Amino acid sequence: MSLMTMIAKMFEGLSGTCAIFFLTLLFSLPLGMGVAMLRMSKSKIISNITRFIISVLRGTPLMLQLIAITYGPYYLFHFSVSRNKLIPVVIAFAINYAAYFAEIYRSGIESIPVGQYEAAEILGYSKIQTFFRIILPQVIKRIMPSITNEVVTLVKDTSMAFTVSYQEMFTIGKQIANSETSFMPFVVAGVFYFLFNAIVDYVMGKAEKSMNYYQ
Amino acid sequence: MKILEMNHIKKSFNNASLHVLKDISLSVSEGEVVSVIGPSGSGKSTLLRCATLLTEMDSGELIYSGEYAAKNNEHGKAVYSGKAELKKIRSIFGLVFQNFNLFPHYSVLKNLTDPQISVLGRSKEEARERAMQLLKKMGLEEKADAYPCELSGGQQQRVAIARALAMDPLILFFDEPTSALDPELTGEVLKVIKQLAEERMTMVIVTHEMAFAKAVSDRVIFMDGGVIVEQGTPSEVFDNPRMERTKQFLRNYSQQ
Numbered sequence A: 001m002s003l004m005t006m007i008a009k010m011f012e013g014l015s016g017t018c019a020i021f022f023l024t025l026l027f028s029l030p031l032g033m034g035v036a037m038l039r040m041s042k043s044k045i046i047s048n049i050t051r052f053i054i055s056v057l058r059g060t061p062l063m064l065q066l067i068a069i070t071y072g073p074y075y076l077f078h079f080s081v082s083r084n085k086l087i088p089v090v091i092a093f094a095i096n097y098a099a100y101f102a103e104i105y106r107s108g109i110e111s112i113p114v115g116q117y118e119a120a121e122i123l124g125y126s127k128i129q130t131f132f133r134i135i136l137p138q139v140i141k142r143i144m145p146s147i148t149n150e151v152v153t154l155v156k157d158t159s160m161a162f163t164v165s166y167q168e169m170f171t172i173g174k175q176i177a178n179s180e181t182s183f184m185p186f187v188v189a190g191v192f193y194f195l196f197n198a199i200v201d202y203v204m205g206k207a208e209k210s211m212n213y214y215q
Numbered sequence B: 001m002k003i004l005e006m007n008h009i010k011k012s013f014n015n016a017s018l019h020v021l022k023d024i025s026l027s028v029s030e031g032e033v034v035s036v037i038g039p040s041g042s043g044k045s046t047l048l049r050c051a052t053l054l055t056e057m058d059s060g061e062l063i064y065s066g067e068y069a070a071k072n073n074e075h076g077k078a079v080y081s082g083k084a085e086l087k088k089i090r091s092i093f094g095l096v097f098q099n100f101n102l103f104p105h106y107s108v109l110k111n112l113t114d115p116q117i118s119v120l121g122r123s124k125e126e127a128r129e130r131a132m133q134l135l136k137k138m139g140l141e142e143k144a145d146a147y148p149c150e151l152s153g154g155q156q157q158r159v160a161i162a163r164a165l166a167m168d169p170l171i172l173f174f175d176e177p178t179s180a181l182d183p184e185l186t187g188e189v190l191k192v193i194k195q196l197a198e199e200r201m202t203m204v205i206v207t208h209e210m211a212f213a214k215a216v217s218d219r220v221i222f223m224d225g226g227v228i229v230e231q232g233t234p235s236e237v238f239d240n241p242r243m244e245r246t247k248q249f250l251r252n253y254s255q256q
Helices: A003-039 A044-059 A062-077 A086-110 A114-123 A127-164 A169-180 A184-210 B044-051 B083-090 B108-118 B124-137 B153-166 B183-198 B210-216 B234-239 B244-255
Strands: B002-013 B018-029 B033-037 B059-064 B067-072 B078-080 B093-096 B171-175 B203-206 B219-224 B227-232
Touching: A003 A044, A003 A086, A003 A127, A003 A169, A003 A184, A044 A086, A062 A086, A062 A127, A086 A127, A114 A127, A114 B093, A114 B153, A127 A169, A127 A184, A127 B108, A169 A184, B002 B044, B018 B044, B018 B227, B033 B044, B033 B210, B044 B059, B044 B171, B044 B203, B059 B078, B067 B083, B093 B153, B108 B124, B108 B153, B124 B153, B153 B171, B153 B183, B183 B203, B183 B210, B210 B234, B210 B244, B219 B234, B219 B244, B227 B234, B227 B244
Parallel strands: B033 B203, B033 B219, B093 B171, B171 B203
Antiparallel strands: B002 B018, B002 B059, B059 B067, B067 B078, B219 B227
16 A cells, blocks of 8 residues: 555544544533533532542543443443444543533633622622623633643544544554554554644634733 | 611621621711721721622621611521612622722723623713723723733722723722722822712722821721721811720821
């Protein structure tokens, strides 16, 4: 197999990689906010249960979670494993990343000085207005560097979908490497991930800069 | 007409072990400028926070323009009015904080217009007009498009005063408005408050600036240990204090 065919084949797998990447962000970013709210709940029970779930999600390998969510239903309830593995893969990624995002949101929200809430209260803003107009924009600016970190990690983590044989770039690369007994696919994969993250860095850097108009 | 009435306010912290306010009563009439002085820990800030609904008092009555924000139940515990009632009452007063608390992600102009639009429902043009008029009054017209971080402390505090005034409160509270400022920036803020006093804006000012309190107030209240020790006109309190505690406090101050 020529290098060009190899690259072309792996490039096809990029759609699978992108599907995991964008769908995970689409679901985990808002889900993380919901989890952060539960984590900061005034009810001790809710906040402790949430804290426990977050610690399980962060304390066990994502690979294990992927396998559990993809094959668990079969072992537990004898459901047939769906041929379209994108759904369980995205569920596993979204839940796992939501746990990380939740902790980032929480730290961001807790870092906003109480005076901002008090000023908003005195001026008569409702609780919802205070959150969306005053607090959240400041939180987003503060947590951007941490979010960028997670997004960069996510690009690389998509390769873990190979453990459940989901057809993304790394899975295809590994198949080629096996059939051709070549190390080349791994080099190609490395370059792809690096370029992908170069784009992510550029976009997130732009986003961070756009918020630099205030301190 | 009384704008603010506080009757028998009691407040303690740490499970009732620390009594910060011990039965304080205070009323403020329209157009009156009241200064509250006293040593740190005397309860002045807590009094202000109770008056502005930032802290709930344990017991007592809080009335704005005849409307109850809180009154005692049969057990002598303060019970606050409903959400809608309190929202209405919040629109009666404004508060200027010690450390400004401007919204850093909004420009100076938006700090003034956003609450008018979001809370009062004013149109953009109306809010902008009111904001520019107040910024002009504060001498900060040319800073309308700047962000708070680009301003000096004195300028930030004047923006904060303008933001409070833009909501057209009937009474304005100041919580040590110059305590976070360098001495050289204090003057510009005091000047603005003095101007408001001359316009008969109803104000309650917690301050450590004795000369200023003496100059602008109609009435001075000296607090210590959670009670009002003495109150009267500036000349009564500053020049002829009756209570030994007041004399001692003022002596310490003039020595500094």
